[in-house]
Every structure is written in structure tokens, then in C-alpha cells.
Amino acid sequence: xxxxxxxxxxxxxxxxxxxxxxxxxxxxxxxxxxxxxxxxxxxxxxxxxxxxxxxxxxxxxxxxxxxxxxxxxxxxxxxxxxxxxxxxxxxxxxxxxxxxxxxxxxxxxxxxxxxxxxxxxxxxxxxxxxxxxxxxxxxxxxxxxxxxxxxxxxxxxxxxxxxxxxxxxxxxxxxxxxxxxxxxxxxxxxxxxxxxxxxxxxxxxxxxxxxxxxxxxxxxxxxxxxxxxxxxxxxxxxxxxxxxxxxxxxxxxxx
Numbered sequence: 369x370x371x372x373x374x375x376x377x378x379x380x381x382x383x384x385x386x387x388x389x390x391x392x393x394x395x396x397x398x399x400x401x402x403x404x405x406x407x408x409x410x411x412x413x414x415x416x417x418x419x420x421x422x423x424x425x426x427x428x429x430x431x432x433x434x435x436x437x438x439x440x441x442x443x444x445x446x447x448x449x450x451x452x453x454x455x456x457x458x459x460x461x462x463x464x465x466x467x468x469x470x471x472x473x474x475x476x477x478x479x480x481x482x483x484x485x486x487x488x489x490x491x492x493x494x495x496x497x498x499x500x501x502x503x504x505x506x507x508x509x510x511x512x513x514x515x516x517x518x519x520x521x522x523x524x525x526x527x528x529x530x531x532x533x534x535x536x537x538x539x540x541x542x543x544x545x546x547x548x549x550x551x552x553x554x555x556x557x558x559x560x561x562x563x564x565x566x567x568x569x570x571x572x573x574x575x576x577x578x579x580x581x582x583x584x585x586x587x588x589x590x591x592x593x594x595x596x597x598x599x600x601x602x603x604x605x606x607x608x609x610x611x612x613x614x615x616x617x618x619x620x621x622x623x
Contacts, residue, residue, distance in 0.1 A: 373397040376453030380554030384574035392417030399425040427481030437488035458516030471518040478522035497541040548589035562618025
């Protein structure tokens with residue numbers, strides 16, 4: 369596994385994944401909308417002996433994604449694609465629900481931003497008969513957040529798409545994994561005003577994900593106790609679920 373691409377790699381979980389991947393002999397291809405932090409990260413990672421290429425890419429832009437994906441395969445097949453790019457938004461500090469424009473942006477980035485590069489990769493990897501596509505979803509895919517409905521819907525869509533793609537590629541030699549983390553200490557949770565049960569560091573979350581990748585596990589959800597709690601909650605009437613969830617309601621600081 370020498371040629372690795374990661375979307376949304378400029379900070380948070382994406383940067384942690386890149387740092388743990390960087391080693392001599394590996395080629396990393398990192399993209400994000402904000403190129404500044406990405407350039408600083410690339411300089412840091414090159415000190416490990418890894419080859420690092422960066423690109424400013426808006427993953428909701430079909431043309432930009434297509435161009436980036438074509439460039440990835442220019443010098444050889446890609447071994448691993450980690451689809452990590454995402455946006456978080458929800459109820460504002462003054463209590464207003466997210467606007468239609470914000471909702472559309474979240475869904476375009478989180479869902480289309482995963483499906484577009486995944487389809488490009490699937491096409492090329494299936495021809496080669498090898499490769500691994502990893503989707504970073506969220507526990508919100510299983511337990512929708514009343515204060516972040518579009519984020520929840522986008523992550524549920526990512527999980528459904530990943531599962532469908534996995535079945536489609538089952539005989540191709542291409543592995544598909546989907547990861548469902550809980551709260552991670554990143555710029556996303558820094559904007560989250562409210563309880564953050566099970567909060568973990570980006571490094572710890574990245575380590576869990578790399579263990580999943582190494583074993584080519586189909587799915588993982590963590591922390592496990594939160595996933596168990598979601599499952600138990602799901603069998604209750606929705607009004608009782610809402611009552612239990614009330615202490616976990618939150619607002620999101622303006623970006």
C-alpha cells in the first residue's frame with residue numbers, strides 16, 4: 369500500500385490520517401479546499417521520507433474532482449482512497465434552523481463529495497482488480513441529530529452508498545470500508561456547543577481507522593458504547609427517544 373489519497377486532509381482527522389500514513393517509500397496525495405494548511409502539512413510529512421502532493425479541490429465540484437482523480441492515476445494505480453472531506457452545520461447560536469443554502473452545501477460536500485471520487489476510483493480500481501476505498505461516515509448515520517438534520521442525512525447517505533458499492537465490487541478485488549466515528553476533537557467539535565460524549569482525539573480516531581484499513585474490515589463504529597446506546601435507543605418510540613436525547617441537544621457556532 370504505497371499510493372494513498374486522502375480528501376479533506378488539511379486539518380483534524382484528515383491531517384491525523386495523513387501523519388500516520390507518512391513513511392519512506394509512500395506517495396501521499398492530499399486535497400482540501402483550503403490549500404494553506406495543506407502546504408504546511410505537506411512540508412512536515414516530507415520530513416518522514418514520504419512523497420507528498422497536494423491540491424486545492426472542492427469535492428462538491430464534479431469537474432474539479434474528475435480532474436484530481438485523473439491526475440492521481442497519471443503515474444500509476446492508486447492503492448487506497450480515503451474519503452474524509454466534510455462539513456458540519458446545524459442549529460445556529462440564536463436558535464435558528466439551518467438554511468436551505470447551508471443544507472444544500474452540507475449534502476453536496478459530505479455526500480456528493482464522497483460519491484463522485486468513489487465512482488471514479490471504483491472504475492479504475494476494478495479494471496486493475498485491486499484497491500481499497502474507505503468512506504468516513506459518522507455515528508450520526510445511525511442516530512440522526514435533531515440539531516443537524518442535513519449532516520445526519522448526508523452521513524446516512526454515505527453509509528448507504530458505501531454498502532451498495534461494496535456489494536457491487538464484491539467480485540472485483542476492490543475492498544470497500546465505511547467508518548462511523550463519534551465525536552472527535554477537531555475544528556468541527558470546536559464549533560459544537562453542547563455535550564460531546566465519548567470525545568476522542570484525532571490521533572486516537574486515526575489509529576482506529578488505520579487498524580480497520582489494515583484488516584480491510586467492512587465496517588467499524590466507535591466508541592462502541594455509544595453505538596450500543598444508539599441501537600438500544602432505536603427500539604424505543606420516537607417521542608421517548610427525543611426525551612432521552614434532550615440533554616444532548618446543541619447549537620453550532622458560526623464558522
